Amino acid sequence: MINEPNNTLYFKNIDWKIKKPLLRRALYSLCTRHGKVLEVLVLRRDGLRGQAWVVMDSVQAATACLQAEQGFNFFDKDMVIEYARDKTKHLSNQKAAKKNVAASPSGAAQDDGSDDDNDAAPKAKKLKQDEESHANEAESATAAAAADPSSPAAPPSKYLLATDLPTECNQLMLSMLFRQYQGFQEVRMPREGMAFVEFDSSASATVALEALQGFQLTANDKLTLAYGKE
Numbered sequence: 001m002i003n004e005p006n007n008t009l010y011f012k013n014i015d016w017k018i019k020k021p022l023l024r025r026a027l028y029s030l031c032t033r034h035g036k037v038l039e040v041l042v043l044r045r046d047g048l049r050g051q052a053w054v055v056m057d058s059v060q061a062a063t064a065c066l067q068a069e070q071g072f073n074f075f076d077k078d079m080v081i082e083y084a085r086d087k088t089k090h091l092s093n094q095k096a097a098k099k100n101v102a103a104s105p106s107g108a109a110q111d112d113g114s115d116d117d118n119d120a121a122p123k124a125k126k127l128k129q130d131e132e133s134h135a136n137e138a139e140s141a142t143a144a145a146a147a148d149p150s151s152p153a154a155p156p157s158k159y160l161l162a163t164d165l166p167t168e169c170n171q172l173m174l175s176m177l178f179r180q181y182q183g184f185q186e187v188r189m190p191r192e193g194m195a196f197v198e199f200d201s202s203a204s205a206t207v208a209l210e211a212l213q214g215f216q217l218t219a220n221d222k223l224t225l226a227y228g229k230e
Contacts, residue, residue: 008084016050029173035061156202159228181208
């Protein structure tokens with residue numbers, strides 16, 4: 001039975017071993033492409049693990065997210081999305097559970113809020129050295145441009161450079177953000193706060209740059225993009 005369309009989505013078949021902070025941010029990044037996300041609720045209690053609810057600002061946004069992300073391979077598991085049933089009950093229960101955890105010393109230990117953003121496998125040594133070299137060159141070019149506004153901008157490239165990223169912005173979140181654009185290949189993060197995004201051509205990279213320049217990553221951070229070195 002299909003639940004009546006509403007602005008709250010129910011997610012299941014999620015790897016429950018993923019830490020809650022990382023899971024919330026990943027779901028937010030996945031859904032925010034389709035509309036404004038009002039709230040992300042993740043459950044880790046027995047019998048409810050591997051489930052989450054995302055509240056969108058409209059039924060249209062929720063429907064777009066459901067249709068686009070159904071079956072998306074999310075942390076190596078195919079995501080299952082449905083319209084939420086009895087959403088008010090779920091939200092109330094989750095908020096009550098949070099209060100109970102905060103009030104109970106024993107319960108606090110069960111709510112593992114630790115983060116595990118280091119989810120990307122290590123790259124080959126040579127690739128890492130190349131990326132660090134490119135990162136240093138990119139930082140030098142950015143600094144020079146800031147010191148001399150008349151200096152020319154980097155020429156179009158199939159690589160985009162993202163700088164000044166917040167600490168909570170990881171490789172998975174950026175991949176989900178950029179994969180909606182044609183020609184996307186991969187995201188590499190040679191160091192914290194910086195990422196290279198590769199496309200199949202400079203034309204594809206330009207479309208993504210123009211669309212996502214200034215994208216609101218967090219309440220206080222916006223995405224800053226420039227062309228990277230080929």
